[in-house]
Amino acid sequence: MLEPGSPRAQVSPGPTRGRMSDTSMKIVLVGHGMVGHKFLEELRQLQIPGAEVTVLCEEPRVAYDRVHLSEFFAGKTAEDLSLVAPGFFAEAGFTLRLGSRAAAIDRRARTVTTQDGVTLPYDKLVLATGSYPFVPPVKGSERDQCFVYRTIEDLEAMKAAGAISRKGVVVGGGLLGLECAKALRDLGLETHVVEFAPRLMAVQVDDEGGRILRSKIEALGVQVHTERNTVEITDGRSARHRMVFADGTHLETDMIVFSAGIRPRDELARQNALAVGARGGIAIDDHCRTSDAAILAIGECAAWRDQTFGLVAPGYEMARIAARQLAGDAQAAFGGADMSTKLKLMGVDVASIGDAHGRTPGCRSFRYADECKQVYKKIVVSADGKHLLGAVLVGNADEYGTLLQMALNSIALPADPEFLILPASDGKAKPGLGADALPDSAQICSCNNVSKGQICAAVGEGATTIGEIKACTKAGATCGGCVPLVTQVMKAEMARLGLSVNNHLCEHFPYSRQELYHLIRVGEIRSFEDLLARHGQGLGCDICKPTAASIFASCWNDFVLKGELASLQDSNDYFLGNIQKDGTYSVVPRMPGGEVTPEGLIAVGQVAKKYGLYTKITGGQRVDLFGARVEQLPAIWEELIAAGFESGHAYGKSLRTVKSCVGSTWCRYGVDDSVGLAIELENRYKGLRAPHKIKFGVSGCTRECAEAQGKDVGIIATERGWNLYVCGNGGMKPRHAELIASDLDKAALVRLIDRFLMFYVRTADRLQRTSTWRDNLEGGLDYLKAVLIDDSLGIGDELERQMQHVVDTYQCEWKTAITDPAVRKRFRTFVNDPRADQRIVFVEERGQIRPARAEERPAIENAEVEA
Amino acid sequence: MSSEELNWTAVCKLGDILPGTGVCALVDERHVAVFRIGDAGVHAIDNIDPRSGASVLSRGLVGNLGEHIVVASPLYKNHFDLRTGECLEAPEHSVRAHHVRVCGDEVWVALA
């Protein structure tokens, strides 16, 4: 048994653990938010013998990623945001009570009672109740269409209100308030921010930084009103509400979101006479224990030395400590947390580190401001000039990782610390902080407490992409702020281990696919022989040949079976069909947008019948005909082409299908013609060769019947145009596509898709779908938007031109193949015998053919396999 | 076995095989994959992929992995050494390599 509350337990954790197994320990967790779930994950790993865990979860769903809550507006669903791996509770053996709020605690009896009257006994109670949004006591704040920003339900309600509003106001110009303003702006509302203090983000940035932040945000179309104290909300004239301010001015709006700070949910503590912090929060000691040693508190609801923490990283640290505490490790202690933050608000970088306001006695600061580029940077250094104490960065936060590590690890400053924030000028390299300078113990990811040493260890074990590092260490998986530094550490370690060769395509080319693409494009290389002679060695292989063929096709778009090119194609592209397990091929005629005439369908049916093919409808809204032998393919295609069909490129790493719903033409909800657009897009991009297959979806309204957000390119009609989503995936690792631009007209939509596809073709690795490409893209979605929309690399026109070339040189590969006798001749089973492959045997099932199984095949066939 | 005792069959013209690819020939009812590889000449191995039982090896991509001149099965991408028939990833799935030679522009195969 644990000795509850005995401070002496600290000196001898060993024996305590040893005795635990003979008795059970009932643990009740109140609150299944981010921190509560982290606690459960830790608990599960520790495998405390005899632990019986029950979780009371007030919300109607299990823990989700509140940090990325705003992505709900960008198309993420509640499931996408969930933090709970499928099967977690069952596998861990924990009991979950959804929609169950702890209403009362009886400390003497050690029970907790829920709002619906269920009473549960506990040995240890863990409170992880989080915070609630503070709504200032303003008359009228309870009116309809007034919201807070904390849960998925809040966002659902805001979304519904947004649809019937023109104007929206956020009360509070802090970190969350600005994030919320972005959400309102993305909902298409005229957006205002009302702040009580004289500047935005008063906690994190100073006056000058606040001024630059304000002008940047105003430039994005959000109106900022500082020093405004709302006193009343009444009926408006031009809009639903009128907000009246203390200075007599007013502002009318259709909806209001309060984001004026958070307050710890410490009501259970107060009801039960547990100690609370001076400014609220359940008081805890260094071991996360409240004033009752059987009760622990973690996360935003807890006050450590009178301080509460509104960030997830300190909460996660408390969760780890509490779990280890329950496992008998009485030494695990919380030592406060670093509250440095970096975020991107509406595309504006803002970061704040340590003593941002320069409150340390004797400290001095360096400031740099560029009013043209709207950049402000400040560092605060110790009195002796040796150490960095704090920093503020607005408009550009590239130095965040370096500065943070310098401050956290007390790394000695260079002689001229101002160069840390001055823009690098002619040749003078910036005094960066090479990853090498960091100690192994340096914490690189604070959300998940991952050190440099752990990242290096993961590299040693074979993780060599940022995606793999995320998966095995969790570094970078929460707020994402540390990703640049994680990448730097990973690359430095790879170089140290001599692993940097890893991006080489194969033994024949010492280049990544992206580099090879440039060599081919710039050197105007059109043949593999030439490529090998100029940049490679050996004969090539099944990795580099199809890669080169695909790049040749993306760049020059010659017929894929022309001359030497044919020898580079893998079997699918060589025979323009999908090889199946018995060596037969499947045949897929293109049906753009999934639209087909009755005549077309009949023609396909007749071909299938004549050649005895197995027929199935695919997920991409077309028909797949299976069981065609090599020598039958040209004849089959001759008939399909005569009936008006073209190659569906189902065999290629290329555009597959553009799935669509019927849209406004037939559907009573449709707002635009999704089929029409789908057909246009499929016809535009058909034949485009890419690093991997590409699928599109087009839905006629937000009901999303075409599942466009599960596609590489997804388009959804809105009242005002088309919304474009990119980098989604169904398949092996589903990923929701992300909104990249809204309300586009068709020309702008096509231009953006041109750029997106060509940029992907240019930069992705071999066999990398857009979703993994995006996951590994340094700089993430913001970077992608900058390149595609703001044309930050200045390649927009070039990408469009290259796409137009592919579009203009399209040909139906099958049509070319059957009309070229030399190519057609290659479609045969034996070079020296006209017979078909006798080893291909079908049996009948459900009225169609299927390949015979080994035991169904004639005995002689089997005899022949034996070598 | 000396080559005089082999039973040679003419299967096709060299020009019937596109350089860097293979074809399948029927030799005494056995499916044989015959490859033509630039300077490295012609090679012949069984055409049946032991892992799937399908007659497909001639349709794989050819190249080299280190010292080995190989074809990659189009189905499961395992590599077969064209000189020995050895499956590099799974030796238990190796196939037989056959004799092949070019006389004039005629390609001849003899089963091993």
Ligand SMILES: Cc1cc2nc3c(=O)[nH]c(=O)nc-3n(C[C@H](O)[C@H](O)[C@H](O)COP(=O)(O)OP(=O)(O)OC[C@H]3O[C@@H](n4cnc5c(N)ncnc54)[C@H](O)[C@@H]3O)c2cc1C
């Ligand atoms: C929009 C938004 C953006 C954010 N961005 C960032 C960011 O970029 N970086 C960062 O570090 N942090 C960010 N945060 C803060 C971060 O989400 C919180 O720090 C974190 O969620 C705290 O976790 P928690 O478990 O303590 O509280 P919560 O996640 O709020 O979980 C508490 C849970 O307990 C439940 N509960 C409360 N009382 C009871 C009861 N009596 N019985 C049962 N259940 C109860 C609540 O319903 C809730 O589900 C953001 C927050 C929001 C809202």
Ligand code: SF4
């Ligand atoms: S997405 Fe909209 S338009 Fe399309 S079928 Fe569904 S409801 Fe109709």
Ligand code: SF4
């Ligand atoms: S899910 Fe598996 S079995 Fe089905 S088609 Fe895809 S690869 Fe084949």
Ligand code: FES
């Ligand atoms: S610091 Fe937040 S994910 Fe790494």
